[in-house]
Amino acid sequence: MPNFAADGILTPEQIDTVAKQVASYSGIEGGVATPEGQQIFIENCAACHGENAAGLVDMGGPSLNDKVWLYEGTQGSLEGIKAQLAAPRHGVMPAWGSRLGEAAVKELAVYVHGLGGGQ
Numbered sequence: 001m002p003n004f005a006a007d008g009i010l011t012p013e014q015i016d017t018v019a020k021q022v023a024s025y026s027g028i029e030g031g032v033a034t035p036e037g038q039q040i041f042i043e044n045c046a047a048c049h050g051e052n053a054a055g056l057v058d059m060g061g062p063s064l065n066d067k068v069w070l071y072e073g074t075q076g077s078l079e080g081i082k083a084q085l086a087a088p089r090h091g092v093m094p095a096w097g098s099r100l101g102e103a104a105v106k107e108l109a110v111y112v113h114g115l116g117g118g119q
């Protein structure tokens with residue numbers, strides 16, 4: 001996701017407001033839902049995380065309202081949410097091509113694709 005602070009997309013006040021909004025979705029201490037926070041979320045976050053913050057599979061944006069966090073410890077807090085906006089983590093998976101070989105990678109891809117019902 002974009003770096004909302006460094007790229008100047010949101011002001012520090014807006015980051016504070018939207019972080020409180022997101023925190024409110026899962027009852028995190030310090031979370032406050034406001035019409036302004038809702039508007040910032042819809043305009044800047046909903047494209048990837050969904051209008052209701054339930055996540056969007058197609059965009060890869062995880063749910064932000066289910067109390068499940070990718071990074072346990074830092075994200076389940078107001079500070080953790082703000083940190084994601086100023087220094088976003090991008091989940092990285094190691095490259096397996098050279099370790100498994102081309103054929104095995106293809107077989108695995110077909111297998112994992114099948115696990116998702118072929119979607």
Ligand code: HEC
Nearest residue numbers: 001044045048060061068069070071075081084089090091
């Ligand atoms: C371009 C798509 C995109 C946009 C726009 C976006 N995000 Fe994200 N966001 C992601 C992705 C993808 C991840 C997962 C990152 C990872 O895997 O490390 C993420 C992760 C997060 C997390 C951490 C979730 C967790 O479970 O740990 C938070 C909090 C978050 N985003 C908040 C926001 C907020 C608030 C906004 C709007 C100001 C926003 N995001 C805008 C794509 C986006």
